[in-house]
Amino acid sequence: MGKKLTKRSEDYSKWYNELVVKADLAENSAVRGCMVIKPYGYAIWEKMQAELDKKFKETGHQNAYFPLFVPKSLFEAEEKNAEGFAKECAVVTHYRLKTDPNDATKLIVDPNAKLEEELIVRPTSEAIIWSTYKGWIQSYRDLPLLINQWANVVRWEMRTRLFLRTAEFLWQEGHTAHATKAEAVAETTQMNNVYADFLEDFMAIPVIKGRKTESERFAGADDTYCIEALMQDGKALQAGTSHFLGQNFAKAFDVRFTNKEGKQEYVWATSWGVSTRLMGALIMTHSDDHGLVLPPNLAPIQVVIVPIYKGEEQLEAITVVANELVTQLRAQGVTVKFDNRDTHRPGAKFAQYELQGVPLRIAIGPKDLEKGTVELARRDTLTKQFVAKDEVISVVENLLVQIQKDLHDKATSYRNTHITLVDTFEEFKKVLEDKGGFISAHWDGTNETEEKIKELTKATIRCIPFDAKEEAGTCVYSGNPSSIRVLFAKAY
Amino acid sequence: MGKKLTKRSEDYSKWYNELVVKADLAENSAVRGCMVIKPYGYAIWEKMQAELDKKFKETGHQNAYFPLFVPKSLFEAEEKNAEGFAKECAVVTHYRLKTDPNDATKLIVDPNAKLEEELIVRPTSEAIIWSTYKGWIQSYRDLPLLINQWANVVRWEMRTRLFLRTAEFLWQEGHTAHATKAEAVAETTQMNNVYADFLEDFMAIPVIKGRKTESERFAGADDTYCIEALMQDGKALQAGTSHFLGQNFAKAFDVRFTNKEGKQEYVWATSWGVSTRLMGALIMTHSDDHGLVLPPNLAPIQVVIVPIYKGEEQLEAITVVANELVTQLRAQGVTVKFDNRDTHRPGAKFAQYELQGVPLRIAIGPKDLEKGTVELARRDTLTKQFVAKDEVISVVENLLVQIQKDLHDKATSYRNTHITLVDTFEEFKKVLEDKGGFISAHWDGTNETEEKIKELTKATIRCIPFDAKEEAGTCVYSGNPSSIRVLFAKAY
Numbered sequence: 001m002g003k004k005l006t007k008r009s010e011d012y013s014k015w016y017n018e019l020v021v022k023a024d025l026a027e028n029s030a031v032r033g034c035m036v037i038k039p040y041g042y043a044i045w046e047k048m049q050a051e052l053d054k055k056f057k058e059t060g061h062q063n064a065y066f067p068l069f070v071p072k073s074l075f076e077a078e079e080k081n082a083e084g085f086a087k088e089c090a091v092v093t094h095y096r097l098k099t100d101p102n103d104a105t106k107l108i109v110d111p112n113a114k115l116e117e118e119l120i121v122r123p124t125s126e127a128i129i130w131s132t133y134k135g136w137i138q139s140y141r142d143l144p145l146l147i148n149q150w151a152n153v154v155r156w157e158m159r160t161r162l163f164l165r166t167a168e169f170l171w172q173e174g175h176t177a178h179a180t181k182a183e184a185v186a187e188t189t190q191m192n193n194v195y196a197d198f199l200e201d202f203m204a205i206p207v208i209k210g211r212k213t214e215s216e217r218f219a220g221a222d223d224t225y226c227i228e229a230l231m232q233d234g235k236a237l238q239a240g241t242s243h244f245l246g247q248n249f250a251k252a253f254d255v256r257f258t259n260k261e262g263k264q265e266y267v268w269a270t271s272w273g274v275s276t277r278l279m280g281a282l283i284m285t286h287s288d289d290h291g292l293v294l295p296p297n298l299a300p301i302q303v304v305i306v307p308i309y310k311g312e313e314q315l316e317a318i319t320v321v322a323n324e325l326v327t328q329l330r331a332q333g334v335t336v337k338f339d340n341r342d343t344h345r346p347g348a349k350f351a352q353y354e355l356q357g358v359p360l361r362i363a364i365g366p367k368d369l370e371k372g373t374v375e376l377a378r379r380d381t382l383t384k385q386f387v388a389k390d391e392v393i394s395v396v397e398n399l400l401v402q403i404q405k406d407l408h409d410k411a412t413s414y415r416n417t418h419i420t421l422v423d424t425f426e427e428f429k430k431v432l433e434d435k436g437g438f439i440s441a442h443w444d445g446t447n448e449t450e451e452k453i454k455e456l457t458k459a460t461i462r463c464i465p466f467d468a469k470e471e472a473g474t475c476v477y478s479g480n481p482s483s484i485r486v487l488f489a490k491a492y
Numbered sequence: 493m494g495k496k497l498t499k500r501s502e503d504y505s506k507w508y509n510e511l512v513v514k515a516d517l518a519e520n521s522a523v524r525g526c527m528v529i530k531p532y533g534y535a536i537w538e539k540m541q542a543e544l545d546k547k548f549k550e551t552g553h554q555n556a557y558f559p560l561f562v563p564k565s566l567f568e569a570e571e572k573n574a575e576g577f578a579k580e581c582a583v584v585t586h587y588r589l590k591t592d593p594n595d596a597t598k599l600i601v602d603p604n605a606k607l608e609e610e611l612i613v614r615p616t617s618e619a620i621i622w623s624t625y626k627g628w629i630q631s632y633r634d635l636p637l638l639i640n641q642w643a644n645v646v647r648w649e650m651r652t653r654l655f656l657r658t659a660e661f662l663w664q665e666g667h668t669a670h671a672t673k674a675e676a677v678a679e680t681t682q683m684n685n686v687y688a689d690f691l692e693d694f695m696a697i698p699v700i701k702g703r704k705t706e707s708e709r710f711a712g713a714d715d716t717y718c719i720e721a722l723m724q725d726g727k728a729l730q731a732g733t734s735h736f737l738g739q740n741f742a743k744a745f746d747v748r749f750t751n752k753e754g755k756q757e758y759v760w761a762t763s764w765g766v767s768t769r770l771m772g773a774l775i776m777t778h779s780d781d782h783g784l785v786l787p788p789n790l791a792p793i794q795v796v797i798v799p800i801y802k803g804e805e806q807l808e809a810i811t812v813v814a815n816e817l818v819t820q821l822r823a824q825g826v827t828v829k830f831d832n833r834d835t836h837r838p839g840a841k842f843a844q845y846e847l848q849g850v851p852l853r854i855a856i857g858p859k860d861l862e863k864g865t866v867e868l869a870r871r872d873t874l875t876k877q878f879v880a881k882d883e884v885i886s887v888v889e890n891l892l893v894q895i896q897k898d899l900h901d902k903a904t905s906y907r908n909t910h911i912t913l914v915d916t917f918e919e920f921k922k923v924l925e926d927k928g929g930f931i932s933a934h935w936d937g938t939n940e941t942e943e944k945i946k947e948l949t950k951a952t953i954r955c956i957p958f959d960a961k962e963e964a965g966t967c968v969y970s971g972n973p974s975s976i977r978v979l980f981a982k983a984y
Contacts, residue, residue, distance in 0.1 A: 030566055030623050031559045031611065039554035039639060046555065062531035063538065067523045068613075068644055068660050069582075072589075074522055076599045086589040090561075091601050092613065093585045095648040097564075097578040107568045109583050109610055118601055119523065121560075121584065121613075131522050141835055147531060152560055152644065156587040168560050343633055 005355075007289050012233040019283060020162045023292045023356050026279075033160035033167030040356060041279065043300035045170070048278060049150065051202050051297075052172065055194050061146040061174060068152075069119035070128045078252035081126055084219020088156040090121040090167075121154040126220060126271060129175045130249040137177060137267055139258045144187070145177040163280040164237075164492050171275035177267045179259065181246075184268035185223075188244040191272040192225040195240035203278070204295040204408040205229050205285045206415045207239060208438070208487065210463025215447050218271075222246035228462045228487065230415045231284035234436020236462045236489035239281050242272035280492065285411050286380070292357030293380050295407050296400040303329060303336040303396060304358045306349045308365035315340065318364045321389065325362065325374075328393050334400065354379060359403050360396060380407060421485070428476050428488070432457055438489045442482035444475035453477050459488040497847075499781050504725040511775060512654045515784045515848050518771075525652035525659030532848060533771060535792035537662070540770060541642065543694050543789075544664065547686050553638040553666060560644075561611035562620045570744035573618055576711020580648040582613040582659075613646040618712060618763060621667045622741040629669060629759055631750045636679070637669040655772040656729075656984050663767035669759045671751065673738075676760035677715075680736040683764040684717040687732035695770070696787040696900035697721050697777045698907050699731060700930070700979065702955025707939050710763075714738035720954045720979065722907045723776035726928020728954045728981035731773050734764035772984065777903050778872070784849030785872050787899050788892040795821060795828040795888060796850045798841045800857035807832065810856045813881065817854065817866075820885050826892065846871060851895050852888060872899060911979070920968050920980070924949055930981045934974035936967035945969050951980040 005022065006014045021027050025041030028034075037045065053063070069092060076082040096113030100106035122128065129147075136142060154168045174191060178184040192209060199205040207227035217224040221243035229239045250256070250266040259265050286293040296302050305325060307318040322338045329336040339349055346363070353361055363375040374392055377384045380403050387395050418437025422428045431439055443449060443461065453476075454460050464486045475482050497514065498506045513519050517533030520526075529537065545555070561584060568574040588605030592598035614620065621639075628634060646660045666683060670676040684701060691697040699719035709716040713735035721731045742748070742758040751757050778785040788794050797817060799810040814830045821828040831841055838855070845853055855867040866884055869876045872895050879887050910929025914920045923931055935941060935953065945968075946952050956978045965974050 027624075027627075029559045030563055030620065031561045034559035034561060036559065036624050037557040039556045042556045043554065062535065064531045064534045065529040065537075065662065067521045067526035067528065068646065069523045069526060071522055072599060075589075076597070079597065082589075082599060083591075086591075086599055089587065089589050090584045090611070091586040091589065092582045093601065094583040095581065097567075097574075097581050097583065097612070099575075099578075105568070105571065107564060107574060107578055109585065119582070120589070128522065132519075132528050135519075154560065170557065 005289060005291060008232065015289070016280075016284060017162065019287060019291060019355075025283075025292075026162045028162065031167070033157060035162050035166050035168075037170075037276065040300060044282070044294070044298050045276060045279060047298050047300070048203075049172075052194075052198060052274070053150075055198060056148050056172075056174065059146075059190060059194060061148045061176075063149065064147050065149060065151070066125050066128050066132060068122055070122050070125075072118045072120060074127045074131050075120045077127060077131075078220050078249055080248070081124075081220030085123040085155070089123060090154045090156055092119040092121065122151070123153055123155045124271075124273075125149065125151070125153075125173055125175065126245070126249055127253075130253040130255060130269070133175075133177055133267070134253050134255045137255055137257050140179050140260055143177055143179045143257060143267065144183065146174075146187075147176065148172055148174045161280075163276055163283070166276075169276045171273050173271060173273040176270045177250075177255070178270070179257065179265075179268070181268050184246075184270050185244055187270045188223070188225055188242045188272070191270070192227065192240070192242040195242065195272070195274060196227045199227060199229065199239055199278075199281075200408065202295075202297045203282055203285075204297075204404055204411060205239070205281060206408065206412040208463060208465055210465040210468075210487070212241075212463060213447075213450060213461045213486075215450055216461065218243045220245060220248050221271075222248065226463055228438075228489075229281050229285065230418055230437060230489070231281070231492065232414070233284070234418060234490070236438065236487075236491040237277075237281050237284070238462070238491065239278060240272070240274040243270060245269035245271060286407050287357065290382070291355035293407070294357035294359060295404050296359045297404060299357065299359050300335065301337045301353075301358050302334050302400060303360045303362060304349075304353050305336065305338045305362045305364065306346055306353075307338075307340055308346050308363055310366075314366050317366075317369055321364055321369065321374075325392055329396060332393060332397055334396060360399060362392070378403065419487070422476060423473070425476050428453075428459075429457055432459055432488075432490065436490070438462065438487045440485045440487055441476040442473035442484070443486045444478045444480035444482055446478075449475060449477050453488065458490050460491055462487045462489050462491060497781060497783060500724065507781070508772075508776060509654065511779060511783060517775075517784075518654045520654065523659070525649060527654050527658050527660075529662070529768065532792060536774070536786070536790050537768060537771060539790050539792070540695075541664075544686075544690060544766070545642075547690060548640050548664075548666065551638075551682060551686060553640045553668075555641065556639050557641060557643070558617050558620050558624060560614055562614050562617075564610045564612060566619045566623050567612045569619060569623075570712050570741055572740070573616075573712030577615040577647070581615060582646045582648055584611040584613065614643070615645055615647045616763075616765075617641065617643070617645075617665055617667065618737070618741050619745075622745040622747060622761070625667075625669055625759070626745050626747045629747055629749050632671050632752055635669055635671045635749060635759065636675060638666075638679075639668065640664055640666045653772075655768055655775070658768075661768045663765050665763060665765040668762045669742075669747070670762070671749065671757075671760070673760050676762050677736055679762045680715070680717055680734045680764070683762070684719065684732070684734040687734065687764070687766055688719045691719060691721065691731055691770075691773075692900065694787075694789050695774055695777075696789075696896055696903060697731070697773060698900065698904040700955060700957050702957040702960075702979070704733075704955060705939075705942060705953045705978075707942055708953065710735045712737060712740055713763075714740065718955055720930075720981075721773050721777065722910055722929060722981070723773070723984065724906070725776070726910060726982070728930065728979075728983040729769075729773050729776070730954070730983065731770060732764070732766040735762060737761035737763060778899050779849065782874070783847035785899070786849035786851060787896050788851045789896060791849065791851050792827065793829045793845075793850050794826050794892060795852045795854060796841075796845050797828065797830045797854045797856065798838050798845075799830075799832055800838050800855055806858050809858075809861055813856055813861065813866075817884055821888060824885060824889055826888060852891060854884070870895065913977070914968060915965070917969050920945075920951075921949055924951055924980075924982065928982070930954065930979045932977045932979055933968040934965035934976070935978045936970045936972035936974055938970075941967060941969050941972075945980070950982050952983055954979045954981050954983060
């Protein structure tokens with residue numbers, strides 16, 4: 001398999017699929033719709049996890065772990081939630097295999113080991129968690145309960161794509177319980193903001209914060225907040241959601257508490273999550289035709305040093321300089337790799353690190369030794385410069401900060417030029433086809449219009465932005481009055 | 493539910509079950525045999541994970557993630573492995589639910605959504621991983637492949653106990669591929685040593701390293717190394733295993749590589765794992781009738797400060813001192829909590845932290861303010877001392893080190909006095925009943941004798957210790973010649 005990628009302009013979807021595999025991020029597995037996350041991809045996910053986990057703990061949350069399986073009777077307790085996920089549930093029905101009587105080398109499901117009640121592999125954990133919270137919450141003193149779980153979940157999707165939509169994926173799901181509605185709403189907002197800050201500051205991905213329409217809400221929620229990002233092909237990607245669940249799960253699982261006045265009340269709930277889907281957002285925000293581009297914050301290797309040499313003697317002299325740089329960079333907290341493999345030529349190494357998005361590459365050859373310089377290349381801009389050896393450390397440190405900022409600026413600029421105000425349906429369709437991106441348009445607030453627009457254009461309402469201004473207007477489709485613009489887009 | 497625990501001498505098993513629940517470590521869930529790991533228990537597990545993960549990475553391993561499900565045809569490919577786990581497999585047979593035609597509030601499994609091939613919820617991941625490695629390994633340059641996975645696994649156990657034996661548990665599983673047998677054996681040894689060092693140094697649990705007999709080997713392994721710990725009730729607990737898998741999985745999944753001479757060879761394999769079972773080992777090594785005792789390395793809270801006060805004014809004065817200590821201790825990397833809740837009395841707080849095993853408790857009352865002292869209590873010894881305020885930081889730092897060491901010494905001393913050399917079967921049975929612990933005895937090396945001893949006494953061979961000396965003797969049961977003593981015990 002060659003390393004050359006399909007160009008984005010030729011076939012964006014193909015480019016994405018090739019990049020994920022060739023950059024060693026993930027691949028399809030023997031299990032329909034389930035992926036293998038390869039070490040390099042997983043190392044990026046670990047960096048996301050570490051930063052998010054820190055943010056969750058700083059906002060007072062603790063981690064816990066709840067069962068993978070949900071008994072069917074619990075699963076169906078909250079009707080809207082159950083209805084929303086029923087069509088994509090993997091179901092465990094048996095607990096034993098036995099030798100096939102017709103072929104001793106094969107196994108078959110043992111019909112005598114049928115479960116009395118089927119178990120659903122969790123597509124989300126509200127049901128199992130709220131059935132547990134019932135035992136944990138008696139009084140207002142037990143509230144708030146601020147818990148997060150890192151876990152795998154399964155949603156049996158028919159059309160899957162690596163990271164973006166897989167039958168099994170990894171995620172975190174926060175599940176909190178509160179004494180008052182106001183507190184639960186504040187938590188919903190807080191966690192949506194935590195996600196937004198994480199994407200902006202850590203992943204260098206600009207996002208728009210807003211509220212989902214009723215039809216796009218999480219099944220079982222009273223309100224869903226979200227962060228929406230824009231990919232390079234003009235399609236939107238929902239990167240994280242934070243749900244205000246009202247008292248729906250408390251009522252379904254009878255979770256009440258005694259308030260300060262001694263009266264029984266139902267508990268208020270939130271849940272919020274981000275998943276390995278963020279890997280897709282990362283790839284489709286920054287990468288280019290040469291491969292992955294990583295913001296330094298997420299790069300498993302921030303700087304790679306490649307020696308250019310002929311013979312042992314040159315390699316030894318270069319190694320002395322390289323080791324010095326490695327020591328100094330590590331002391332500054334920079335992740336650096338000296339790639340002295342003699343099985344690969346420098347050109348092959350350059351191509352590999354370009355494909356894998358290592359932010360900075362340092363090449364050292366015999367001429368550099370003479371001159372006391374190194375060649376420093378930026379992955380994001382593909383530019384090179386010669387840097388005096390003594391200045392390498394400070395230049396690298398500054399560049400890592402600069403690249404992080406530049407990637408954010410570039411993505412923000414792209415996103416901002418792809419929010420188009422539109423006032424007629426003809427223009428709506430034209431912008432959607434020719435330019436893509438977000439379309440800011442008036443909507444009459446009805447499900448019918450939303451559905452009709454989706455049917456005609458494949459665009460959905462990504463969110464009602466929190467920062468949208470009240471503005472008198474008429475619905476882009478129905479012509480009925482509207483007081484606010486919402487954001488439409490085609491989406492992943 | 494009262495906080496008082498059953499005494500260990502009365503009913504060790506009951507004490508354990510109560511402790512796990514009352515110390516907020518875990519509880520049974522609505523799903524048969526599956527546990528909920530509560531935040532406090534999970535925080536301890538996270539500390540284990542962090543340290544192990546560091547050790548794995550230091551020894552060159554990378555994390556990755558493989559699917560939860562194993563298609564039946566892959567699962568049965570390595571016959572011994574399949575046979576070993578077939579009886580405890582949760583099986584997914586359907587991928588959709590639908591509304592019950594007889595009751596619109598209920599869901600039933602949709603018979604039209606039957607999978608063509610059943611999926612096994614992984615009880616261990618050799619099969620899915622080796623079917624993947626086939627695509628990753630072509631040449632000796634691709635080796636060694638050193639990969640670890642943090643994951644949940646499911647083994648449908650009939651009798652379950654929190655942490656010790658649950659249908660679903662959390663673990664890590666390392667899966668490595670090597671070009672030579674010698675390298676794979678060295679990896680098997682290395683990882684068994686990593687586990688041993690982790691238990692000894694970090695968990696303060698002494699272990700015996702050795703090899704399993706054939707009948708106790710992992711299904712599909714050529715050799716299983718293990719670390720065995722001794723619990724306070726005289727029963728052994730297998731705390732970790734490291735398997736040399738030979739070429740069994742390489743052959744089952746046809747994973748070959750081209751060696752340096754250009755010839756095709758099958759790859760050599762290892763796998764190794766520890767699980768949330770370690771929580772059980774931790775509890776049953778150090779804890780006492782008052783509750784959990786934690787080595788400082790694993791304590792989510794190492795020091796708790798409890799104010800003893802009447803009225804706001806006293807609390808304020810104490811808070812000044814407490815905050816100073818908190819700041820200074822945190823600067824030294826000590827995890828400290830100032831518990832100023834006004835909803836609980838000091839006595840209740842003392843009881844809670846005792847139950848939860850916080851290593852050091854500092855109490856500060858008005859008299860302490862006058863004298864410039866604090867009261868410092870050790871959880872492990874239940875001893876108290878007054879310490880001058882200026883000396884608190886250094887005393888705490890020293891004590892945390894001391895407690896870690898003392899717990900290890902105490903457990904080692906108990907373990908060492910519970911290894912009994914036995915030469916007759918009468919004595920064997922007597923020691924097993926009266927004293928418990930490990931019995932060091934000669935064994936003739938046959939499955940039959942091992943099986944017979946197990947049948948008659950419930951003791952199994954825990955391991956053939958690596959440090960056992962060659963010594964002429966006769967089997968404690970059959971009287972046949974033996975050249976080495978092995979360790980028997982009843983086990984968890």
